[in-house]
Amino acid sequence: MREAHGLKQNQLGTMLYCSGSLIGQIETTKKVPTREFAEALDQALGTDGLFSRLVVLVLRSQLPSWFRPYADMEAKATYISTYQSQVVYGLLQTEAYARALLAVEHPHEVDEMVAARLERQRVMEREDPPVLWVVLSEAALLQEVGGRDVMREQLARLLDFQDNPWVNTQVLPFSVGQHTAMMGSFNLLRFDNDPDLFYAESYDQGHMTANSSVIKERSVGYARLQATALSPEDSATVITRVMEERYGDQS
Template structure:
């Protein structure tokens, strides 16, 4: 267990966050309990964050920034903290997402993490192991902040129709998730197409993949295995996956027709679901 008097801010992003939180709180002349009362959290939780025993959330960070007048310091740091909570093998992928100017992905059986709702993400992450599920869910969701940047990447997603029917979570999880996809219907930067079952054999039968395009660096292809990431800039692989993606887009429904299909599945299959 970390000791507040010996906490090393260079040990990890979580330790650095705790060190800065304590420094700002003390500069404001507040106890942990007083700060907790102001931001509607317990003083115990404030202490746990300060000693790197608890991972802070974006909401906690925003409230504390407002209470202490830190100019958004903790809200900026929390992204680093949550990114550090990602599996080691996935951190490079999160960096690619953060740097990319364009992201093109094909997904066989589920919604891409950048478009997942909290309940959908929690359900997928907790399938085998629910240990630390809230922290792992927050770490996945913070990746979506790339769409809030002043110059966000464009996102093009082709999802198999199977992803709409693979029922994830309980209650209204799937209805909420499909409604979330529809919320991007008029967003020119986030484009969703559905590859219908009627397309038959297609160029993505070998599996899901993602293409990352950058302003000046080579395009990178990312594929994923169980507990492993496989990014590559190999020109032949990039060319092959780029061609496959072009064919998948051509076989997929238009953006408008895709939205109509999502809407239909949401009502016909999940219309009676309750949250």
């Protein structure tokens, strides 16, 4: 498309406020484009959304192959219930928080993987976003990921969703003791016209099933988690306190 417009790499780079070498790296697949880059290309070359459509496929390809089936179903769900034992759910992560997490085991692919995670989050920006209900272990608030500034920004991000009617966050405090999710994090997806799905993952694979017995057992377990956790209002109070006392200015 660049050549069809009679442009050299550095000329297109100038139009997009980036270097010609970046254009070359993306053209030769050495670097993965962001959605913002794709949208800027469409505007610069008048391609009627071509690159914006293609970038969805490109970014999806950066997800682990075993995770892609879940990501596809997550994007179609009308109701997402998740219990997170250690980290903030991916759809609510800030870029800095996601980068710190992904850089631990994927330091050479972190830009691409962060871009893919941010693309996943676009489901929450739709006109008809899914209902997202998050039960978050207190451990996720206290486990410092990326440093104090990153954590403060991440907890503030959670508070930003307080006024969003489709997003609810409950904190499960340590004081509850044993509970129905001691085996670890899991998600439940509901759809308008398809069976519910249960999802959990290990280090190298995800497990997704529509088995009715599993759905029934985990749905009851999740309801008990919701009943045991702090209310969304009290949870916001706890998140605010942790943000200020643990990650605030302590000079």
